[in-house]
Amino acid sequence: MHRLNQIIRDPVTLPARQDIIRQGDDPENVHLILEGIACRFKMMPDGGRSIMALLIPGDFCDLDVAILPVMDHSIGTLTACVMVDIPRKQIKELLEHHSRIARTLRWATLVDEAVLREWLVSMGQRRADKQMAHLFCELFTRFQAVGLAEPFLLPLTQEQLADTLGITPVHAQRVLASLRSRNMIALEGRAITIIDLDRLMAFAEFNPDYLHLPPPVDDSEDV
Amino acid sequence: MHRLNQIIRDPVTLPARQDIIRQGDDPENVHLILEGIACRFKMMPDGGRSIMALLIPGDFCDLDVAILPVMDHSIGTLTACVMVDIPRKQIKELLEHHSRIARTLRWATLVDEAVLREWLVSMGQRRADKQMAHLFCELFTRFQAVGLAEPFLLPLTQEQLADTLGITPVHAQRVLASLRSRNMIALEGRAITIIDLDRLMAFAEFNPDYLHLPPPVDDSEDV
DNA sequence: CGGGCCTTTGACGCACTTCAATCTAAGTGG
DNA sequence: CCACTTAGATTGAAGTGCGTCAAAGGCCCG
Secondary structure, eight states: HHHHHHHHHOOOEOTTOOOEEEEOOOOOOOEEEEEOEEEEEEEOOOOOEEEEEETTOBBBBBGGGTSSSSSSEEEEEESSSEEEEEEHHHHHHHHHHHHHHHHHHHHHHHHHHHHHHHHHHHHSSSOHHHHHHHHHHHHHHHHHHHTTSSSSOOOOOOOHHHHHHTSSSHHHHHHHHHHHHHTEEETTEEEEEEEHHHHHHHHHTTTTTGOOOOOOOOOOOOO | OOHHHHOOOEEEEEEEETTOOTTOOOEEEEEOOOESEEEEEETTTSSSSEEEEETTTTOOOOOGGGGGGSSSOOOOOOOEEHHHHHHHHHHHHHHHOOHHHHHHHHHHHEEEEEEEEHHHHHHHHHHHEEEEEHHHHHHHHHHHHHOOOOOOBBBBHHHHHHHTTTTTTTHHHHHHHHHHHHTOOOOOOOTESSHHHHHEEEEEOOOOHHHHHOOOOOOOOHH
C-alpha cells in the first residue's frame, strides 16, 4: 500500500450532514474516509431517505466511479468527517497497471457487496430489534478491524438509524429503548454504546463471516 | 470478449431447485448462466430462505470466488438452467493480465452491487405491491438487455417470489392477485407475464438508471 | 384415479406506522 | 444569566400492512 500512501495528502474536514456526492454526478475524485461516519443514500419521491451503507474510517466512498461514470446514489456525512480526495484517474491507473492494488480494491468492493447482502437479509427477515442489534454488532466488528473499537461510541441520531433500518424514527426509539432495557446497550451522552457484546451478538444471531475479515491474530503465543 | 469465448465450452444442464454452490464452499469454478434463472440465497436459522439476487442468462454466479476464497452465501437454480464452468484460475489470470476484461468483470460486479442497493431500498421503503412491481420492471429490463424480453415470461413460484421479496407466500399471493386485478400483469399458464408495462413502471416508480445499461441504440438513423 | 405440489381464500393477531403531544438538552441573543 | 429557539428524544393511542394458522381448490403426472 506504499503507493496509496503517496496519494494521501490534503485531508479535508467536513461538517455533519453534508452531501459529498449527489446522485447523477460524475465526480472527479474518489473519497477515502479517515475520521467520522458517512453514508450512501437515496432520496425517495415522498421525501424519505434510504441509507444503504454506512462508511467508516478506512472505507472508500465511491470506488465505482472509476468504472461507472454516473453515480446511482448520493453520499453524505452523518457526523463530522475527515477525508482525502484521490483523483479518479489515479485509481484507474492503479486498477490497470498494479494488479496487487487492483486486487485489494476489488476485495473492498466485494466486501461492500457482502455487507449489502447481509443488510438485505436483515431487512427482509429480522424484526426491527434484531436488525438493529445486528447492525450494532457489524459496526463494532468493523470498527474493531480498523482499531477504533475502544471505546465504541455511535453518535447517530435516531432518525439516521431509522433511515438505515428502513423503519420510522418513532419505532427506532422504541426498539432502542427495548435494547437498553435489556442491558445490551446504553447511551453515553447522545451516543450509543455497547455494554454487553456477548448478549447482543447472541440476540442478533450475529456471524461475522460475511465481513471476510482476516482471522484475528492470536498474540497470546508471541509475547 | 474473444478470449472469453475460448473458455465457453461444455455447457451443463441443471434441473430446477438444485444447489450450485453452498455457503462455506471454496469452489474451483466460476459459473456463467446461459439459460434459466438462478439465485443467491442464505438459509436462516429458522429454516426460512432469503433470496438476495436473481441471476439470469449472461450473469456470472460467483465472480467473487476469484478474490474471496469462501462463499458467504449459496447459489442455486430456480428453474432448469444451462451453465458453463470457468476455472477460477483462469478468471484470476484474466483479472491480472488483461485489464480490459478485468474492467468488464469489475463493471459486472458494480452493477450487481447497484442492484443490491435498489433491492435494499425496495425492501425498506416500498410496500409489497410496489416492491413486486419494481422487481418485475427490473427483470423485464434486464432480460431486454440480453435480448430475451420477447416474450417475457417469469416461471417463478409464489414461494420463490416471496423469498425474494422478504414476505410470506400467502402475502405474495395476495399482492400478485392485486397486480393482476389492476391489469398490470397476467398469468400465462404458471408463468407471470407483463401486460401493461407502462402502468407497471409508473406504479413502481421504476427508474432503470441503477442498472447502468448502455443507452438503447437509436437505429432509426442508420437504416 | 389418486397423490403431491402450488395456488387461492378466510379469520385473526402482531409489528410497525401514523399522528400528535410533551419533554429535554444545547444553543443564541439580549 | 436568563428568556427564547430549535433539534432531537420520549411517550400514547389508534390504524394498517403483513404474518400466522388453517382449510380448500386446481393442476400435473404417475
